[in-house]
Amino acid sequence: MPALVLLGAQWGDEGKGKATDLLGGSVDYVVRYQGGNNAGHTVVVGDQKYALHLLPSGILTPECTPVIGNGVVIDPSVLFSELNGLNERGVDTSKLLISGNAHVITPYNVTVDKVTERFLGKRKIGTTGRGIGPTYADKINRVGIRIQDLYDESILTQKVEAALDGKNQLLTKVFNRRAIEVGQVVEELLSYADRLKPYVADTVLILNQALEDDKVVLFEGGQGTLLDIDHGTYPFVTSSNPTAGGACTGAGVGPTKISRVIGILKAYTTRVGSGPFPTELFDEDGEALRRIGGERGVTTGRDRRCGWFDAVIARYATRVNGLTDFFLTKLDVLTGWEQIPVCVAYEIDGKRVEELPYSQTDFHHAKPIYETLPGWSEDITKAKSFSDLPKNAQDYVKALEEMSGAPISAIGVGPGRDETIEINSFI
Numbered sequence: 001m002p003a004l005v006l007l008g009a010q011w012g013d014e015g016k017g018k019a020t021d022l023l024g025g026s027v028d029y030v031v032r033y034q035g036g037n038n039a040g041h042t043v044v045v046g047d048q049k050y051a052l053h054l055l056p057s058g059i060l061t062p063e064c065t066p067v068i069g070n071g072v073v074i075d076p077s078v079l080f081s082e083l084n085g086l087n088e089r090g091v092d093t094s095k096l097l098i099s100g101n102a103h104v105i106t107p108y109n110v111t112v113d114k115v116t117e118r119f120l121g122k123r124k125i126g127t128t129g130r131g132i133g134p135t136y137a138d139k140i141n142r143v144g145i146r147i148q149d150l151y152d153e154s155i156l157t158q159k160v161e162a163a164l165d166g167k168n169q170l171l172t173k174v175f176n177r178r179a180i181e182v183g184q185v186v187e188e189l190l191s192y193a194d195r196l197k198p199y200v201a202d203t204v205l206i207l208n209q210a211l212e213d214d215k216v217v218l219f220e221g222g223q224g225t226l227l228d229i230d231h232g233t234y235p236f237v238t239s240s241n242p243t244a245g246g247a248c249t250g251a252g253v254g255p256t257k258i259s260r261v262i263g264i265l266k267a268y269t270t271r272v273g274s275g276p277f278p279t280e281l282f283d284e285d286g287e288a289l290r291r292i293g294g295e296r297g298v299t300t301g302r303d304r305r306c307g308w309f310d311a312v313i314a315r316y317a318t319r320v321n322g323l324t325d326f327f328l329t330k331l332d333v334l335t336g337w338e339q340i341p342v343c344v345a346y347e348i349d350g351k352r353v354e355e356l357p358y359s360q361t362d363f364h365h366a367k368p369i370y371e372t373l374p375g376w377s378e379d380i381t382k383a384k385s386f387s388d389l390p391k392n393a394q395d396y397v398k399a400l401e402e403m404s405g406a407p408i409s410a411i412g413v414g415p416g417r418d419e420t421i422e423i424n425s426f427i
């Protein structure tokens with residue numbers, strides 16, 4: 001029963017799409033377990049580039065069953081447009097399964113996300129504005145709408161009423177907006193029900209049975225470890241658990257079933273939105289990483305903040321996720337630098353600190369302590385094995401592995417499906 005979790009080891013956008021896709025052929029189920037259409041995976045297949053937000057990347061592999069688990073929040077209109085886009089390009093999406101327990105991002109959740117951010121002004125989180133936080137807040141407040149509610153109009157109406165009760169007070173009295181009508185929301189949500197119906201299933205039962213039958217199940221995290229609501233740089237985080245434990249709760253699979261946890265690690269660091277980022281660069285190097293790495297959000301189109309590799313964060317990701325392996329991505333982006341600084345520890349209030357501080361105040365004050373590694377200028381995009389890499393690139397990878405606390409089992413050397421060096425097989 002190989003059950004693998006694949007997740008971002010930094011602040012998201014590590015190139016998970018490529019990693020999941022690499023495993024695609026040998027995987028029977030690919031499961032999203034948290035987040036929603038705030039995520040963005042780019043998958044390159046041949047000369048085709050696909051940007052996925054909500055759908056698991058397994059949707060591009062015909063033999064694979066893509067699953068949206070109970071821990072995901074779904075905006076049905078976004079789901080349909082993503083499905084339409086794929087269908088127009090000839091991708092068969094009929095195998096998709098959606099948990100009836102997944103929560104629905106309602107139009108009022110999107111409104112609340114946007115007005116709250118505007119209200120926060122300089123203190124804003126920099127959310128994607130997709131209604132993710134307010135939908136999870138409703139879930140925790142027990143006023144959320146689940147996919148299964150779309151099949152019982154009376155229950156749905158009662159739930160929308162309960163959810164809008166307080167929100168309309170807030171919208172009209174605090175945010176100076178018009179109240180949202182219950183009837184209109186119910187009508188919109190019901191209009192999604194028929195098209196969703198063929199996909200809705202008891203995904204928990206199906207996945208556990210699949211594991212009993214020795215099928216390969218891949219749990220695909222959205223965002224990244226440092227954006228985790230519990231283990232990330234709170235409050236500058238998303239509202240779910242991308243860390244490994246989230247795969248269990250977000251898909252209904254026990255921790256004893258998980259056999260491998262793979263962290264996707266970019267060869268440098270990026271972050272979108274607000275919040276601390278010790279190795280962030282504000283100079284030409286940062287600009288070059290952004291340009292060469294194409295560091296622009298798939299979902300929001302925002303420029304990503306860029307910086308050098310941070311081994312403190314990688315070690316932290318190894319610890320909180322129990323990582324068994326790393327997939328190092330975008331090594332080719334670093335080609336051409338004579339020297340590459342790597343953050344090995346922080347200086348906080350004059351003291352050297354080796355591990356991520358639990359205190360937010362300390363983390364805000366953390367200054368990176370760098371070690372500089374020699375760079376390489378050779379094109380590495382055609383490298384097929386580790387020994388094909390120039391010596392300095394090999395040493396860079398080995399140094400990162402040693403600092404990060406788990407073996408690097410694959411290396412991305414270009415965006416294409418075949419531009420990957422596999423060192424240890426994941427399955």
Ligand code: IMP
Pocket residue numbers: 011012013038039040125126127128129130131132133222223224227236237238239271272273274
């Ligand atoms: P939210 O998930 O839209 O609530 O946004 C919360 C924070 O997470 C913001 O800083 C976003 O930029 C960030 N975020 C959300 N999804 C992603 C992602 O897929 N990659 C990187 N950052 C993300």
